[in-house]
Structures are given as C-alpha cells and as structure tokens.
Amino acid sequence: MPITKTTSFNQKQNALAHVAKALGHPARIAILQVLMEQETCVCNDIVMQLPLAQATISQHLKVLKDAGLVKGEIAPNKSCYCINPEGWKLAKVILGDFMEAYEDQATDLCCD
C-alpha cells in the first residue's frame, strides 16, 4: 500500500477522520451513551450494560481516549471513566464545521 494515509492528507482532514472513526462503531456509541447518562463517573457499569466482554470494552475505551472523547483516571476500585468535556467540545466543533461547510445551494442543480 504505497500511500501512507496520514502523510497524504492535511491536519484538519486527519483530525476529522480520527474523531469520526472513533464514533464509527455502534459499541462505542453505546459506551458514550452510558457515560452520558452516568452522573457519577463510576465505571464498569458499561460492561454490565453492554453485551461485550470486558477486554473488548477496554479496547473501545482506548480508542475513545485516543480520540480525546473520553478521559479516565484509572484509580483501581474507585475507577473513573467519563466524557472529556474539552475533547468533546472540540469534536463537536470539528464535526459541526465540516457538516456546515456544505449548504445545499445546489439542490436543484445537482444531478437528476
């Protein structure tokens, strides 16, 4: 595979793709929803609420952490895993800006 993904595109494109990719799996969406509903940051309720093994959840959480959507203080026993407000806000802006960039002025001009 000659083309190396990350070097061929600019920073914005890579950043956007990175966040979107993290959201690109239903399990990860479900995990985020659990974290949203959770007032306290107590964790591992995730494992109970989802039909996935603990190792799998942990893996998904890592992806979400890498994307900056989640942060976690791994204080064993008093575990803490929650949404990263800064990262979330940034993701919202990045995604929002991109989606807003297209205004459907061409609705009637385009294709059929």
Next chain:
Amino acid sequence: MPITKTTSFNQKQNALAHVAKALGHPARIAILQVLMEQETCVCNDIVMQLPLAQATISQHLKVLKDAGLVKGEIAPNKSCYCINPEGWKLAKVILGDFMEAYEDQATDLCCD
C-alpha cells in the same frame, strides 16, 4: 466473533455509527471537500486531485453512497457525482443531536 455488531445495538446507534464510519477516513473527507467546492457535478476531478488510484476513489465513493452522503448518476461521459443534500442533512442532524446530547454540566464533578 459471537456478537454480531448490527444486531446487538439499536437502530439509532447503528445509523450514527454508519455515518461516522463513512467520515472516518481522510481520503473520504478529501473527496467530500472536492465535491463541496465543485459547483458543477462533473466528476473524476477527484482522481486528479487526490493521490489515489481510480479504483480506490471509486471504492471510497461507494462507502459514501452507502452512507447516503453522496449520490451519483452514472451517466457515462456526462458523469455526475455529488453530495446528497437529503442524506447530508440527515447526517448533520444525527451527528448534531448526538454531540448535543452531552452538555458538560459535569465538567467540575468529573474525575480529577
């Protein structure tokens, strides 16, 4: 892999993940940006503007079509590939709703 992704999660979660996944690759972002800048729907400028083979672009376009973000009338010669206004709007809502669902009320409560 016992758990079959699509059956274990609800419709909304799958729909969201599906769109996000389509956005989860820099090449696809770049393709959409080309389509956004393109007033006319003339295509294959994409192939010229990106460092990817035609077959690869075509594959990415298929992913974007499946996600409803792009539509294409394959009228040979007078080709037409453009952003799908309806699908785009829907994606914007789906993504937007999800990202808005989290308000950072817990910024100070959470973790550290």
Next chain:
DNA sequence: TATCACCATCGTAATTTTGCGATGATATAA
C-alpha cells in the same frame, strides 16, 4: 467500426479492526 474517456467491479495482498480468553497489576476488604 475502432478508439477514447469514464467509471464499476473483480481479484489480490497488506494492514487494521474486532472480539475474547487468559493473565497481570493494583488497591481495598476480609
């Protein structure tokens, strides 16, 4: 008809993702 431009699809190879059991590490509770 033969050629050209445009695009989908097939076949293939490398890489990445996904999922899970097993294992280890760490702090608390018994």
Next chain:
DNA sequence: TTATATCATCGCAAAATTACGATGGTGATA
C-alpha cells in the same frame, strides 16, 4: 496475608478495510 474487584494488556483468530492493477462495460467521437 489472602481474597476480591476493577481494569489494562497480551496473544490469537476471524473479519473488515484499504489500496491497486487489470478488466469490462458503455456512450460519445473519429
């Protein structure tokens, strides 16, 4: 000290993604 609970990580297997060359199909053009 000995469990127990919580979570990360390793190792493995199956599946999906990514990229490309080659091929084929189709409409316009020479």
